[in-house]
Amino acid sequence: MAAQPPLTELPLFPLATVLYPGAPLQLRIFEPRYLDMVRECARADAPFGVCLILQGHEVGASALPAAVGTLARITDFSHGADGLLGIVAEGGTRFRVAHTHVRSDGLVRGEVALWPAEPVLQVPVEFFLLQTILERLIETMAPHWRHAPRSAYDDASWLGFRLAELLPLHDDERQRMLELIDPVSRLAELRDILPRFQKG
Known part of the structure; x- marks a missing residue:
C-alpha cells in the first residue's frame, strides 16, 4: 500500500477562477480576513491556496472551495488609486x-496534500496545431507570455495549462483541466473542445 503524502496546512482563497501552475494571478484585496492572510504569507514567505468556488461568492460568507487547487506565491504588491492593496501571485x-x-x-484554512510536478513530455505530433493556436492566443490576449522560450511550446504540460488558461472554457472544464494528471490527455481533451470555438 502506497504511503499517503504528508499534509500541509495553509490558508485557502476561494475564487471564481482556476489558477494553473505557472500562471499569473492579480488580485485586489480589501476584506480584512484576506488582508491578514496576505500579511501572514508575506511575513513568512509562504504561499496560500487558490481553489475554484463551487458554492458561494468571493465576498462575504465563506464559500465552498473545490477539492483540488493550486499554491499561489506572492511576487509583487501595489496600492491602487482607490487605496486597495493589489497583489500579483504565481501559480505553483x-x-x-x-x-x-x-x-x-x-x-x-485547509490541510492539503501536495501533488508531484507533472513529467516533462514532448508534445506529440498530432497536437502540433495546438502550439499554433496558443501562439495566436498569446499574441492577442496574453502579452506576458510573448517571450516564452520556444522549448516551452514543446512541453505538453506547459502547452496544456496555457491553453486552459486562455481559452473561454466553462468553469467545470477549467477545473477538469487542473485535475487531470496526464499532460497528453489534457491536450487531447482541449483539442476535442476546440471545434466549439470555431466560427461557422
Whole structure:
C-alpha cells in the first residue's frame, strides 16, 4: 500500500477562477480576513491556496472551495488609486484538500496534500496545431507570455495549462483541466473542445 503524502496546512482563497501552475494571478484585496492572510504569507514567505468556488461568492460568507487547487506565491504588491492593496501571485504546485476549517474571521484554512510536478513530455505530433493556436492566443490576449522560450511550446504540460488558461472554457472544464494528471490527455481533451470555438 502506497504511503499517503504528508499534509500541509495553509490558508485557502476561494475564487471564481482556476489558477494553473505557472500562471499569473492579480488580485485586489480589501476584506480584512484576506488582508491578514496576505500579511501572514508575506511575513513568512509562504504561499496560500487558490481553489475554484463551487458554492458561494468571493465576498462575504465563506464559500465552498473545490477539492483540488493550486499554491499561489506572492511576487509583487501595489496600492491602487482607490487605496486597495493589489497583489500579483504565481501559480505553483497543485494540491488536494483533505480537511478544511473556518477561522472566526471567516478565513478558510485547509490541510492539503501536495501533488508531484507533472513529467516533462514532448508534445506529440498530432497536437502540433495546438502550439499554433496558443501562439495566436498569446499574441492577442496574453502579452506576458510573448517571450516564452520556444522549448516551452514543446512541453505538453506547459502547452496544456496555457491553453486552459486562455481559452473561454466553462468553469467545470477549467477545473477538469487542473485535475487531470496526464499532460497528453489534457491536450487531447482541449483539442476535442476546440471545434466549439470555431466560427461557422
